Amino acid sequence: MAEQAIVDKEALLAELLASINQHKFAPDVAHVEIHGNQVLSRHLVEGLIVEAETIEDGVKVHIRVKKGITLKNPVNFCFGLIPDNGVQRIIIDTVIGEGAHAKFIANCTFPNAVNIQHLMNATITVERGASLSYFERHVHGPNGGVTIVPVTKVFVAEDARFSTEFELIKGAAGVIELDYGAEVEKNATVDMMTRVFGREEDRIHIKEAAHLSGEGSTGVLTSHIALKNRASATIENELIADAPYARGHVDCKEIVQDDARARAIPVVQVNDHLAHVTHEAAIGSVDSKQLETLLSRGLTEDEATDLIIQGLLS
Amino acid sequence: MNLLEIKNLSLFKEGRPILNSLSMDIWEGHVHAIIGPNGAGKSTLANTIMGLSGYRDFEGDIFFEGKSIKSLSVDERARKGITLLFQEPARFEGLGVSQFILAGAEDKSRAIVEDALQRAGLPPEKYMARAVDKTLSGGERKRIELASIYAMKPRLVLMDEPDSGVDIDSVKYIFSVIRELRHMGSTVILITHSPEVLKHADHAFLICAGTLVDKGEMSRMFDYFNGKCVPCVHVGQPTVDAAVQPLTAN
Numbered sequence: 001m002a003e004q005a006i007v008d009k010e011a012l013l014a015e016l017l018a019s020i021n022q023h024k025f026a027p028d029v030a031h032v033e034i035h036g037n038q039v040l041s042r043h044l045v046e047g048l049i050v051e052a053e054t055i056e057d058g059v060k061v062h063i064r065v066k067k068g069i070t071l072k073n074p075v076n077f078c079f080g081l082i083p084d085n086g087v088q089r090i091i092i093d094t095v096i097g098e099g100a101h102a103k104f105i106a107n108c109t110f111p112n113a114v115n116i117q118h119l120m121n122a123t124i125t126v127e128r129g130a131s132l133s134y135f136e137r138h139v140h141g142p143n144g145g146v147t148i149v150p151v152t153k154v155f156v157a158e159d160a161r162f163s164t165e166f167e168l169i170k171g172a173a174g175v176i177e178l179d180y181g182a183e184v185e186k187n188a189t190v191d192m193m194t195r196v197f198g199r200e201e202d203r204i205h206i207k208e209a210a211h212l213s214g215e216g217s218t219g220v221l222t223s224h225i226a227l228k229n230r231a232s233a234t235i236e237n238e239l240i241a242d243a244p245y246a247r248g249h250v251d252c253k254e255i256v257q258d259d260a261r262a263r264a265i266p267v268v269q270v271n272d273h274l275a276h277v278t279h280e281a282a283i284g285s286v287d288s289k290q291l292e293t294l295l296s297r298g299l300t301e302d303e304a305t306d307l308i309i310q311g312l313l314s
Numbered sequence: 315m316n317l318l319e320i321k322n323l324s325l326f327k328e329g330r331p332i333l334n335s336l337s338m339d340i341w342e343g344h345v346h347a348i349i350g351p352n353g354a355g356k357s358t359l360a361n362t363i364m365g366l367s368g369y370r371d372f373e374g375d376i377f378f379e380g381k382s383i384k385s386l387s388v389d390e391r392a393r394k395g396i397t398l399l400f401q402e403p404a405r406f407e408g409l410g411v412s413q414f415i416l417a418g419a420e421d422k423s424r425a426i427v428e429d430a431l432q433r434a435g436l437p438p439e440k441y442m443a444r445a446v447d448k449t450l451s452g453g454e455r456k457r458i459e460l461a462s463i464y465a466m467k468p469r470l471v472l473m474d475e476p477d478s479g480v481d482i483d484s485v486k487y488i489f490s491v492i493r494e495l496r497h498m499g500s501t502v503i504l505i506t507h508s509p510e511v512l513k514h515a516d517h518a519f520l521i522c523a524g525t526l527v528d529k530g531e532m533s534r535m536f537d538y539f540n541g542k543c544v545p546c547v548h549v550g551q552p553t554v555d556a557a558v559q560p561l562t563a564n
Contacts, residue, residue, distance in 0.1 A: 105536075224408075253407070288367060290406075292367065292388060293400060294391040294418075295388040296366075296388055296391075296396075296416050297392055297397060297417045297418025297462065298389055298392035298393045299389060299392075299417055300389055301389065304389075307413065308406065308409070310408075311409030311413070311445070311446075312407055312408050314409070314410075
């Protein structure tokens with residue numbers, strides 16, 4: 001019985017990694033694999049602590065990169081569900097210790113989804129002088145059937161840096177309710193980017209917010225969304241600058257095709273006369289000059305549009 | 315032999331004639347120039363030949379290799395071998411230089427990208443991994459446009475102000491590509507005011523207020539252009555006839 005469980009676990013792990021086209025990690029690469037609410041595998045490196053416990057309706061994960069440590073390789077996380085239905089609820093608390101530097105890559109995979117919920121509540125603290133680069137890629141099947149609700153609160157301390165990138169380009173998005181918020185202290189930097197391709201009946205709601213509360217803090221919020229068929233998206237970017245010399249920029253671009261619908265709600269607010277925040281938003285069909293340039297190279301309209309969208313989402 | 319024939323081409327914008335019964339023969343394998351003062355209709359003519367949006371509704375006809383292309387879309391014309399170097403090239407966020415250059419190229423190899431970039435004076439190792447976006451200067455963007463056209467190996471290239479936005483040191487690469495295109499057998503139409511660019515043409519058409527005023531061998535046309543058209547004495551005159559008459563009388 002116990003042997004069978006091990007075999008099943010290994011088979012599940014292999015299937016999970018195969019779905020993101022990943023098979024083997026080098027010994028000096030840290031990785032953690034979570035299927036549903038179960039930690040399947042974990043391999044750590046010096047300076048990185050990952051503790052996980054299964055709770056009644058999910059899994060709790062504590063991640064800490066020790067003070068002053070620079071992780072040589074990105075830490076790979078794989079979250080997913082192989083069956084076509086179920087709930088994955090992950091509560092993550094991440095601390096990047098003072099002066100530490102790390103990169104995380106998270107692959108979230110739901111290749112067979114029909115009715116799956118992926119719920120994530122994350123708290124990320126990047127301590128003084130530390131940095132974290134977090135890249136989250138979603139790999140979905142062609143049928144949608146996934147509801148993604150990632151809620152992340154980030155605290156970026158003095159002189160620290162945090163960048164995040166959320167990518168959902170392959171497969172149907174399903175329903176996305178993404179909510180990222182960051183508190184940015186003195187001379188700290190936050191950079192948030194979202195790239196999503198919505199198709200069919202996908203419903204996408206992105207909220208990115210940063211509060212530039214420290215002097216000299218900076219923030220960039222970027223959303224690049226492409227929509228086709230009957231997909232719809234609402235993008236809320238909120239950047240509030242409260243301190244002298246805080247600098248920020250909001251960039252929202254949405255390409256809309258077919259019967260898709262898009263809405264952008266940029267909020268920029270400056271509460272200190274020495275701060276400066278800018279925003280740009282462009283929603284609509286493919287830019288006509290870009291299109292005509294590619295048409296004049298012999299691409300069809302569909303080929304040209306695909307290439308422009310591919311660029312926007314790259 | 316004529317590669318392109320323009321027959322009695324007239325184009326109106328908001329009831330105003332922009333091109334007025336233009337007829338031109340473009341000989342295959344030659345470098346032609348279209349010269350004329352600002353607002354003469356030179357770029358409009360290039361856009362009309364390419365079939366861009368807003369330039370499709372015209373009187374007269376355009377023949378490419380003896381067949382009318384009036385009803386063809388931009389991409390259909392491009393697949394026949396016609397292309398346009400835009401005066402102000404578009405920028406593409408996230409689209410790689412290699413992808414852009416290969417978009418119109420039949421040969422999709424890395425070698426063609428490297429060759430095209432080198433011809434345009436852009437070191438491939440520095441540019442292949444970059445995006446065709448706002449991080450490029452105007453001159454760099456223009457030369458990447460030129461590289462993409464070179465990689466396409468077109469039959470007919472319309473070049474709208476090919477040297478605009480390009481620094482003096484880099485202009486030589488523009489001329490080098492023009493020479494190479496001609497060497498490959500491409501026909502080139504240069505739309506320009508620049509005496510340096512005009513030197514690379516062997517035949518020119520002078521247009522003013524949308525009307526063909528004169529045509530002929532480059533050196534004669536260049537002297538004429540410099541002596542009679544700059545500055546243009548006809549700017550602001552109300553009618554095409556009034557604009558053209560004094561020049562043709564000379």
